[in-house]
Amino acid sequence: MEQTLTEKILARAAGKKEVSPGELINAKIDMALGNDLTAPVAIREFEKIGVEKVFDRARLALIPDHFVPNKDIQSAALAEILRRFARQQKIVHYYEVGRMGIEHALLPELGLTLPGELIVGADSHTCTYGALGAFATGVGSTDLAAVMATGELWFRVPPTIRIIFHGQLPRWLGGKDLILYTIGQLGVDGARYAALEFCGPVIEKLGMDARLTIANMAIEAGAKAGLIAPDEITLAYLEGRAQRPYTALYGDAGAPVAREFNWDVSDLEPQVALPSSPANTRPVSAVAGTAVDQVVIGSCTNGRIDDLRQAAAILKGRRVHPRVRLIVIPATQAIYLQALQEGLLETFIQAQAAVSTPTCGPCLGGHMGILAAGEVAVATTNRNFTGRMGHRASRVYLAGPAVAAAAAVAGEIMHPAALREVN
């Protein structure tokens, strides 16, 4: 029987020849992840199990990124739980402030998430690593505790939904527009329990940063994972980066899938998700003119170097609108440094943006840019639920870095191409 990429990976991890959708399996985990919010709960549960050591101290990454640098005394206590546990267990991949980054940007950058692997993380955007041809999925803290103790976890094999993008992606569009369009088409539960597999000529031309953006938001359509088969671009990215040997897996061409969508994106406009759902997606022209108080460029979705380059291309020689606060957050220290070396940080600061050390910060309404009642933000993040970035009565529009940077300059939402005419 022909198998999809998802089925191939899960079968390998479960030590089986093949698996089929709906089947319950117990599988070996190649890499597991926890952060400063979810790992303290997992550590509490791990200690109840009564084993002394984690299953493999090189296969558990603990990343403080949500509320660090510590935003208050309580979050300092959470970070301390993580730090103490990491020291006590001699966790290899623990990254302190100054060395850290947002987990889903940091792990691929460090070569810790590899093709063909089964990866779980106590964070819903763990699905990001599917961009490298891994099966990666978010779990809860108790699940993570079980993995920490045994290195294994139960799964139900999901059906696969295949998305094929055809045509030529227009200028100003990127991975964010493709995934927002997908979520808009499927709805927030359109891929519930399923694995999304992205392919086709448009995907094949995208760089890794854009692919990571796409896989990152698979969860926003309810999916268990979002996968892109590895190709030369993937392998080149992993060259000199991969920290373990790996075996790339590929789906069979004729493997049956639950659903398949074919979309031509040649005429697609930049996409924006309106408050308060990532599926509430419209072409940018539908919301052009919406006044904006704050713009955030960053997060595990769009805080990578390509995203910063796109934003800088628009901000170069321009100023942030007097009514707007622009906050730029490179997702990792390495990205921060590269942005410095490429002169992007200078562009941001000249444009009067605030540039911050890596943190999740405003993405989840933690710190570094909380919205007051009635305020409107454009953010390159992944969720715009009620209250996500601050007060219940604040509103968040999700977009890619080009639309976000254009909004920062114009003070209102507009097509990045229209900015050229305005200035």
Add this chain to the structure above:
Amino acid sequence: MRTFQGKVWVFGDDIDTDAILPARYMNSPDPKELAKHCMEDADPDFMKKMSPGDIIVAGKNFGCGSSREHAPLAIKEAGIACVIAGSFARIFYRNALNIGLPILESPAAAASLAAGSTAEVNLQTGEITDLAGGHKFSAAAFPPFMQELIAQGGLINFVKGKV
């Protein structure tokens, strides 16, 4: 045999984890602290109005969004006896079972139970009765593996038995 009755609180479709437990309260992992803010961004007065033993009824895709176990923990610690929904988001479903929060999937019950009514729930059989009109609904049964997980009191006990 776990049968209980509870007052029904009704919520809509796609209730996300930011509405169930806003991230601004996640600087504490203490379930008691979390419970104080249960459902706050869906209904700011929920914790003032509800009583332990009550039942949450919601539409489709309950618990979508983040993986935070803090969300089902807050509901459990608040004293909610069970959540009945049209469907559950995947990670929430796992988390609820793993921590022992009873959840029942029944689109028919979710569509018909009215706010303020009283429902009777039998967790063993998955039978839900609307005591107002006497209508009975049956929730989807758990696969055998999940039943074993629940019988052992959640994932931690299940793992304890294995290591």
